[in-house]
Amino acid sequence: xxxxxxxxxxxxxxEQASYEEAIGLMAxxxxxxxxxxxxxxxxxxxxxxxxxxxEIQTSEKMKEYxxxxxxxxxxxxxxxxxEEARETYERTVKVPVEEYKAYVTLQSKxxxxxxxxxxxxxxxxxxxxxxxxxxxxxxxxxxxxxxxHKYDALLHNYEPGVTxxxxxxxxxxxxxxxxxxxxxxxxxxxxxxxxxxKGHFPKDKQEAFSYEILEHMGxxxxxGRLDETVHPFAIGLNSNDVRVTxxxxxxxxxxxxxxxxxxGGHALYEQNIDPALAFTPLATGTSMGIHESQSLFWENLVxxxxxxxxxxxxxxxxxAPDRFSSISLEDFYRAVNEVKPSMxxxxxxxxxxxxxxxxxxxxxxxxxxxxxxxxxxxxxxNEKMRDYLGVTPQNDSEGILQDIHWSGGDFGYFPSYSLGxxxxxxxxxxxxxxxxxxxxxxxxxxxxIQQWLTERIHRFGKMKKPLEIINDVTGEGLNPDYLVSYLTxxxxxxxxx
Amino acid sequence: xxxxxxxxxxxxxxEQASYEEAIGLMAxxxxxxxxxxxxxxxxxxxxxxxxxxxEIQTSEKMKEYxxxxxxxxxxxxxxxxxEEARETYERTVKVPVEEYKAYVTLQSKxxxxxxxxxxxxxxxxxxxxxxxxxxxxxxxxxxxxxxxHKYDALLHNYEPGVTxxxxxxxxxxxxxxxxxxxxxxxxxxxxxxxxxxKGHFPKDKQEAFSYEILEHMGxxxxxGRLDETVHPFAIGLNSNDVRVTxxxxxxxxxxxxxxxxxxGGHALYEQNIDPALAFTPLATGTSMGIHESQSLFWENLVxxxxxxxxxxxxxxxxxAPDRFSSISLEDFYRAVNEVKPSMxxxxxxxxxxxxxxxxxxxxxxxxxxxxxxxxxxxxxxNEKMRDYLGVTPQNDSEGILQDIHWSGGDFGYFPSYSLGxxxxxxxxxxxxxxxxxxxxxxxxxxxxIQQWLTERIHRFGKMKKPLEIINDVTGEGLNPDYLVSYLTxxxxxxxxx
Numbered sequence: 002x003x004x005x006x007x008x009x010x011x012x013x014x015x016e017q018a019s020y021e022e023a024i025g026l027m028a029x030x031x032x033x034x035x036x037x038x039x040x041x042x043x044x045x046x047x048x049x050x051x052x053x054x055x056e057i058q059t060s061e062k063m064k065e066y067x068x069x070x071x072x073x074x075x076x077x078x079x080x081x082x083x084e085e086a087r088e089t090y091e092r093t094v095k096v097p098v099e100e101y102k103a104y105v106t107l108q109s110k111x112x113x114x115x116x117x118x119x120x121x122x123x124x125x126x127x128x129x130x131x132x133x134x135x136x137x138x139x140x141x142x143x144x145x146x147x148x149x150h151k152y153d154a155l156l157h158n159y160e161p162g163v164t165x166x167x168x169x170x171x172x173x174x175x176x177x178x179x180x181x182x183x184x185x186x187x188x189x190x191x192x193x194x195x196x197x198x199k200g201h202f203p204k205d206k207q208e209a210f211s212y213e214i215l216e217h218m219g220x221x222x223x224x225g226r227l228d229e230t231v232h233p234f235a236i237g238l239n240s241n242d243v244r245v246t247x248x249x250x251x252x253x254x255x256x257x258x259x260x261x262x263x264x265g266g267h268a269l270y271e272q273n274i275d276p277a278l279a280f281t282p283l284a285t286g287t288s289m290g291i292h293e294s295q296s297l298f299w300e301n302l303v304x305x306x307x308x309x310x311x312x313x314x315x316x317x318x319x320x321a322p323d324r325f326s327s328i329s330l331e332d333f334y335r336a337v338n339e340v341k342p343s344m345x346x347x348x349x350x351x352x353x354x355x356x357x358x359x360x361x362x363x364x365x366x367x368x369x370x371x372x373x374x375x376x377x378x379x380x381x382x383n384e385k386m387r388d389y390l391g392v393t394p395q396n397d398s399e400g401i402l403q404d405i406h407w408s409g410g411d412f413g414y415f416p417s418y419s420l421g422x423x424x425x426x427x428x429x430x431x432x433x434x435x436x437x438x439x440x441x442x443x444x445x446x447x448x449x450i451q452q453w454l455t456e457r458i459h460r461f462g463k464m465k466k467p468l469e470i471i472n473d474v475t476g477e478g479l480n481p482d483y484l485v486s487y488l489t490x491x492x493x494x495x496x497x498x
Numbered sequence: 499x500x501x502x503x504x505x506x507x508x509x510x511x512x513e514q515a516s517y518e519e520a521i522g523l524m525a526x527x528x529x530x531x532x533x534x535x536x537x538x539x540x541x542x543x544x545x546x547x548x549x550x551x552x553e554i555q556t557s558e559k560m561k562e563y564x565x566x567x568x569x570x571x572x573x574x575x576x577x578x579x580x581e582e583a584r585e586t587y588e589r590t591v592k593v594p595v596e597e598y599k600a601y602v603t604l605q606s607k608x609x610x611x612x613x614x615x616x617x618x619x620x621x622x623x624x625x626x627x628x629x630x631x632x633x634x635x636x637x638x639x640x641x642x643x644x645x646x647h648k649y650d651a652l653l654h655n656y657e658p659g660v661t662x663x664x665x666x667x668x669x670x671x672x673x674x675x676x677x678x679x680x681x682x683x684x685x686x687x688x689x690x691x692x693x694x695x696k697g698h699f700p701k702d703k704q705e706a707f708s709y710e711i712l713e714h715m716g717x718x719x720x721x722g723r724l725d726e727t728v729h730p731f732a733i734g735l736n737s738n739d740v741r742v743t744x745x746x747x748x749x750x751x752x753x754x755x756x757x758x759x760x761x762g763g764h765a766l767y768e769q770n771i772d773p774a775l776a777f778t779p780l781a782t783g784t785s786m787g788i789h790e791s792q793s794l795f796w797e798n799l800v801x802x803x804x805x806x807x808x809x810x811x812x813x814x815x816x817x818a819p820d821r822f823s824s825i826s827l828e829d830f831y832r833a834v835n836e837v838k839p840s841m842x843x844x845x846x847x848x849x850x851x852x853x854x855x856x857x858x859x860x861x862x863x864x865x866x867x868x869x870x871x872x873x874x875x876x877x878x879x880n881e882k883m884r885d886y887l888g889v890t891p892q893n894d895s896e897g898i899l900q901d902i903h904w905s906g907g908d909f910g911y912f913p914s915y916s917l918g919x920x921x922x923x924x925x926x927x928x929x930x931x932x933x934x935x936x937x938x939x940x941x942x943x944x945x946x947i948q949q950w951l952t953e954r955i956h957r958f959g960k961m962k963k964p965l966e967i968i969n970d971v972t973g974e975g976l977n978p979d980y981l982v983s984y985l986t987x988x989x990x991x992x993x994x995x
Contacts, residue, residue: 049512223535
């Protein structure tokens with residue numbers, strides 16, 4: 002095998018990764034710093050660079066390198082990069098260029114239409130766009146191919162290896178357990194009191210607390226920063242520049258505290274990827290589900306646990322109003338873990354959250370499979386909300402229209418959120434066998450947790466597929482029982498069932 | 499002429515401008531927000547995108563478009579863009595690619611060597627690098643060609659139309675007038691008292707004042723922002739995103755106040771370029787000298803004038819320590835205009851500043867022309883400082899090593915600073931004939947000033963060459979008499995000569 006072809010391939014990947022890094026910075030800037038009027042031209046610039054990425058991914062040169070290099074290198078990173086680039090090449094060239102371009106135009110149009118429709122509670126206004134988006138995605142699924150269900154072709158974009166067959170096994174099991182648990186919780190006589198948590202939390206104090214917690218988690222501020230934004234996110238430009246954003250609600254500290262920790266979990270993943278993967282498509286988290294497992298691990302398994310607050314409650318009080326000095330740790334802990342079915346997914350507690358996801362999953366699957374149509378969605382949504390969560394949206398804005406994802410054509414993404422929960426609980430189970438989890442957290446020795454996750458997950462980037470990681474770390478495939486038993490144990494104690 | 503070639507040409511320019519905009523944002527970020535460890539990989543990404551810009555500028559396609567389109571369009575913007583792109587093409591292809599690459603590597607190395615040499619006062623450590631940089635630039639000048647003096651070929655990069663012949667006429671004249679004036683000032687019996695200006699100026703108050711002044715100047719915060727940095731700059735990513743940076747010294751308010759106004763002057767230029775020039779190489783200031791004329795106009799002609807402080811002194815006092823309430827406007831005005839020869843160019847007052855520039859100019863010209871060699875520089879520098887300014891550097895760090903420019907190979911740049919002063923005074927002269935300058939400033943109606951400059955200068959971007967602008971606006975070519983008479987009148991009054 003010619004050394005020079007390998008080098009040329011690496012150079013091409015580096016060019017692609019450079020555009021992606023520049024796009025990443027522009028995206029971060031648009032959501033945190035850019036002045037209002039910068040948006041239009043900057044979006045065009047992002048469009049030009051995205052077009053270059055697409056050209057590289059589908060170029061003749063790329064094809065040539067991939068054909069020459071498949072399994073040909075002595076360097077495992079090159080072999081994996083070839084695999085990854087080949088998959089991107091093959092999926093991308095299957096979609097006719099003109100159709101792809103029309104789809105990109107539709108996406109950007111649909112997003113603003115969705116925003117208006119949500120604002121004015123007008124599903125009918127969004128319906129024709131959503132219909133087109135669905136029909137594109139059905140066609141894309143056909144181009145990409147699948148073994149059993151059309152929806153598998155879309156799931157593959159976010160969680161390769163996870164199929165309808167898998168989800169149809171695990172979701173009903175989890176749903177049954179959660180709805181039963183929810184039933185018991187609703188009937189519990191000793192309920193937590195979330196009104197305890199009210200108060201005025203000045204932004205600067207919340208900010209100081211957020212910085213401290215990120216430091217404790219092992220987030221490296223020499224390779225990142227924390228900023229404010231409207232819709233919080235974390236972004237890894239490269240492993241030495243991974244930025245966290247958060248939002249401060251002066252009436253509710255939970256938004257920033259749990260939000261920062263959640264994004265911090267994503268950021269730890271990206272900060273700890275092996276630097277040897279830099280400038281290849283492997284230098285990022287392996288899937289949406291595994292990424293979400295990291296953020297949820299920190300947000301819920303760590304930061305909503307009792308040992309966490311045994312360690313952090315004193316620090317919290319220093320940044321909170323005086324009245325917290327008379328609230329016991331136990332009452333505080335129960336209050337931040339209140340379970341309450343609600344309309345909005347992103348405001349849901351850790352127990353009901355997965356039920357929201359299952360509703361999306363069932364609708365998406367049926368929609369892509371052609372069993373239902375877009376016009377049926379509002380009715381079906383409300384019905385399922387009633388069945389699974391016992392609440393009924395007052396209107397489509399707080400119902401079917403609440404999330405942005407579909408307006409960008411992101412079908413197959415939602416299950417990642419729930420898979421992330423299941424992975425997190427499964428990793429938690431394994432971790433507890435290897436280190437004394439509660440002691441470590443109570444002592445605030447989060448470095449040990451971070452190192453455990455880095456050693457087993459983070460450093461690999463995309464060198465391993467999601468289920469390969471889960472198998473290697475936990476010794477078995479995806480198993481939803483860990484999530485069920487984690488939630489059952491935790492909430493039986495909190496609700497004294 | 500084929501419409502489609504014109505469109506293809508525009509697309510290529512748009513691609514180039516997109517890379518440049520992304521590079522600009524990455525540069526801004528590195529100097530304001532980026533975490534420490536981001537620097538290395540980000541520099542590589544900037545390198546990849548810069549390489550693409552270079553490839554486009556010198557591509558076969560570009561050549562083809564230029565040949566097809568010269569003077570062929572009905573659109574004057576396209577014709578100018580062709581002219582501009584042709585000049586870049588021709589100058590760039592004249593330098594052999596391998597030589598250019600070696601030079602880029604040398605530049606980035608030399609910059610860190612210079613920083614070390616300045617830190618440790620070791621000119622000898624920098625000398626071999628500077629020798630190489632000089633010899634590259636002598637060769638580049640030969641590649642590019644010139645009529646009379648080799649240095650003209652370099653001047654052309656920063657101030658097309660201005661030559662050694664021009665500078666050798668104006669500089670001695672200005673120098674003679676300024677040194678005579680300086681002589682009188684040094685002997686004046688009634689000196690301003692800069693110790694009045696001492697105090698503690700909290701950063702947040704300086705920041706608030708900086709925001710207010712930028713607003714007053716007509717800087718549009720919907721198309722820009724203000725941040726803190728070590729070496730202040732303004733950067734125009736496009737006319738809707740022009741960012742200003744400044745530095746707050748809590749012991750000396752002048753750094754931030756005059757620095758912000760200076761960078762604000764640059765920013766107004768970039769914010770007010772005709773949007774029709776977007777995505778072409780014409781969408782920026784026409785030259786370094788004209789750019790500097792805008793920043794210096796605001797910093798000195800406006801903000802160091804008495805009417806400015808008649809209007810702004812009360813506002814200033816609200817952001818300054820109480821003791822300023824007992825300092826008269828007159829004493830304050832005289833103190834901020836103290837003339838005092840000093841070692842460091844960037845700390846020089848508006849009168850002695852040009853003398854620093856002339857020293858650089860004379861040395862650069864002789865160096866590129868081969869009349870002196872690098873090893874002669876420290877001695878010649880100190881000699882000229884003594885002759886022109888009456889002060890002698892204690893060491894090379896505060897002498898020949900003080901400025902970064904040469905370490906990046908920027909020969910021919912320094913004269914722009916002084917040309918900017920001369921342009922500013924000449925524009926000031928014309929403006930005063932058209933609007934009642936002092937009244938307008940005293941009333942704080944800066945919008946009128948900004949509009950005057952936008953109408954005559956800003957909006958054209960690179961549609962006009964620097965001397966074309968000066969001629970069109972003032973009715974004559976570069977004339978240094980306006981600077982001399984402005985400074986003479988101003989300082990005769992301040993020093994009661």
